[in-house]
Amino acid sequence: MNTNIQGQPTPDSHGSDQNVCRFSLEPDEPLRFAELCAQFNQHLKQIEERLGVMIRHRGNTFAITGENDRADVAGEILKRLFRETGKDEPLSPNTVHLFLQESAVEWIHEEPTDKLIS
Numbered sequence: 001m002n003t004n005i006q007g008q009p010t011p012d013s014h015g016s017d018q019n020v021c022r023f024s025l026e027p028d029e030p031l032r033f034a035e036l037c038a039q040f041n042q043h044l045k046q047i048e049e050r051l052g053v054m055i056r057h058r059g060n061t062f063a064i065t066g067e068n069d070r071a072d073v074a075g076e077i078l079k080r081l082f083r084e085t086g087k088d089e090p091l092s093p094n095t096v097h098l099f100l101q102e103s104a105v106e107w108i109h110e111e112p113t114d115k116l117i118s
Contacts, residue, residue: 017067017068018065018066018067019065019066019067019068019069019070019071019072020063020064020065020071021062021063021064021065021066021071021072021074021075022061022062022063022064023061023062023075023079024060024061024062025060025062025078025079025082026060028059028060029086031086032082032085032086033057033059033060033085035085035086035090035091036078036081036082036085036091037057038091038093042093043081043091043093043096044057046093046096046097046100047074047077047078047096047100048074050100051066051070051073051074051100052066052067052070053065053066053070053071053074054066055074055078062075062078064078073103076103077096077099077100077103080099081095081096081099
């Protein structure tokens with residue numbers, strides 16, 4: 001069984017390529033979490049779709065499931081985005097997109113190409 005350590009991902013390996021990253025974000029301020037997740041969890045869905053992970057949360061506690069290190073990458077992105085909440089400029093889908101790009105995760109969804117040049 002894994003324990004949640006505030007702000008620290010906890011890998012959960014059961015002999016597969018699945019990884020579970022669990023963490024809590026502090027301070028536990030509902031308005032900041034509303035901004036982080038966005039209406040209808042739009043920001044979380046954007047990260048899920050881009051990285052191929054599943055994000056679950058209750059309050060300030062998050063659990064992210066994904067293959068290999070994708071869950072950890074998503075966890076780090078959420079932590080960085082949370083630090084940006086509560087400022088003058090609210091988070092937007094464009095901000096989430098920029099954080100995804102900055103995390104150098106573009107390669108995760110690239111398909112290998114086996115094209116030979118003649």
